[in-house]
Amino acid sequence: MRLLGTLIFGTVLAGAGVAYYVRERSASTGQSYVEVLRQLPGDARRGYGEARRRAQLAIDDGLRAARVRERQVDHALVAATPRDAEPSA
Amino acid sequence: MTDSLSIVAVSAPSMALRYAAAFFLVVVGIGLIYALVRLGGTLGSAEKLLTDVDTEVVPLLKQATETLDGVNTELDKVDVVMSSVVDVTEKVDQTTRVVESAITVPAKKAAAFGAGVSQAVSSFFNRGSDSGEPPADEGASGGAWGSQAGFGSGAASGSAAGSQGAQASAGAASGSADDGASESTVAGAARETAETGGETASATRAAARAADDTVEAASEAVAQAGETDRVTGA
Numbered sequence: 001m002r003l004l005g006t007l008i009f010g011t012v013l014a015g016a017g018v019a020y021y022v023r024e025r026s027a028s029t030g031q032s033y034v035e036v037l038r039q040l041p042g043d044a045r046r047g048y049g050e051a052r053r054r055a056q057l058a059i060d061d062g063l064r065a066a067r068v069r070e071r072q073v074d075h076a077l078v079a080a081t082p083r084d085a086e087p088s089a
Numbered sequence: 090m091t092d093s094l095s096i097v098a099v100s101a102p103s104m105a106l107r108y109a110a111a112f113f114l115v116v117v118g119i120g121l122i123y124a125l126v127r128l129g130g131t132l133g134s135a136e137k138l139l140t141d142v143d144t145e146v147v148p149l150l151k152q153a154t155e156t157l158d159g160v161n162t163e164l165d166k167v168d169v170v171m172s173s174v175v176d177v178t179e180k181v182d183q184t185t186r187v188v189e190s191a192i193t194v195p196a197k198k199a200a201a202f203g204a205g206v207s208q209a210v211s212s213f214f215n216r217g218s219d220s221g222e223p224p225a226d227e228g229a230s231g232g233a234w235g236s237q238a239g240f241g242s243g244a245a246s247g248s249a250a251g252s253q254g255a256q257a258s259a260g261a262a263s264g265s266a267d268d269g270a271s272e273s274t275v276a277g278a279a280r281e282t283a284e285t286g287g288e289t290a291s292a293t294r295a296a297a298r299a300a301d302d303t304v305e306a307a308s309e310a311v312a313q314a315g316e317t318d319r320v321t322g323a
Binding site: 054055057058059061062063064065066067068069070073074076077080081082 | 193196197198200201202203204205206207208209210211212213216305308309312316
């Protein structure tokens with residue numbers, strides 16, 4: 001019963017999302033609802049691919065920025081540590 | 090008579106010498122007696138002095154010995170205390186290092202994570218605003234790119250420029266619309282998305298600032314720990 005409710009809720013939510021998208025897309029492009037629905041799988045694939053490409057690039061940028069920030073923090077910590085307190089080798 | 094006179098004449102100087110010698114011997118004897126008497130007195134005084142020294146210095150030496158024993162005992166205690174202080178100093182040093190590593194490493198990782206996430210989000214949505222034009226092979230679905238670009242730039246969470254680009258792309262999206270009603274609808278949606286992106290950007294920047302504050306606090310803690318370590322080591 002709980003699974004059925006979840007499925008119904010998910011279906012209604014997905015339907016509402018698709019309906020909103022179709023309405024907005026039809027309003028912006030002037031295409032009919034049927035044409036928009038027919039192009040929906042292709043648009044979804046393209047959107048997924050684009051989002052994946054952007055995510056990959058964003059992850060690369062984030063890793064690069066994280067390394068730079070870590071180096072900056074390292075330098076700040078070394079600068080803040082007195083020389084007398086440094087561990088002897 | 091002549092002989093006696095000659096004897097007298099002859100022995101007169103000799104007798105004078107004898108008297109003189111006798112007088113000299115008597116004077117020398119008296120001087121020696123005086124010197125010996127004085128020497129005896131001096132020796133008596135020296136003996137008395139030595140006796141006094143013997144009677145007074147020996148107890149003083151005993152007291153000094155006892156005092157030195159007490160000082161040695163106290164020095165032993167001080168040695169024990171100093172050993173304890175050295176142990177405490179070493180433990181403080183180790184604790185400082187542990188705390189330093191326990192604070193700095195997570196703080197460093199948190200700062201790097203915050204910067205990375207901020208840059209990643211910014212890059213993700215800014216690329217969306219940069220690539221607002223649809224690819225050439227998209228054909229009939231080009232209108233969808235307007236909305237996708239609006240989504241990407243609308244989130245624009247990385248920077249305020251992203252939000253501005255979102256609004257600009259919102260205008261572009263509205264320009265690509267066919268009629269005025271749909272234009273205003275899409276532009277409004279894009280602006281709304283841009284505002285949401287601006288809020289996300291503000292939240293991300295606040296998280297990055299919090300990470301920076303944490304790093305600065307960790308740096309200050311490390312500096313204070315080093316100062317404490319230096320003082321305790323000194």
